[in-house]
Amino acid sequence: xxxxxESAVSLRLHVARIPDTLFVVDETRCxxxxxxxxxxxxxxxxxxxxLVVVDEPTCTHCELCIPSCPVFALSLEKD
Numbered sequence: 001x002x003x004x005x006e007s008a009v010s011l012r013l014h015v016a017r018i019p020d021t022l023f024v025v026d027e028t029r030c031x032x033x034x035x036x037x038x039x040x041x042x043x044x045x046x047x048x049x050x051l052v053v054v055d056e057p058t059c060t061h062c063e064l065c066i067p068s069c070p071v072f073a074l075s076l077e078k079d
Contacts, residue, residue, distance in 0.1 A: 039065050
């Protein structure tokens, strides 16, 4: 099973960034549980004062973190 997960993550890392799109953290919802940080394969997410912050140049827009958020605070939105 580990090989399937590793393969899926590897494939998502090679997804081209989506043009004119930004990773958004809804600050009114995020409470700093860090579930998304644990799943980010490129370490583009950090916790700053109980709020998730994204390093946009590092983020690959793989979207692995989005479904991990229990309060639906993460999304990709058109710029």
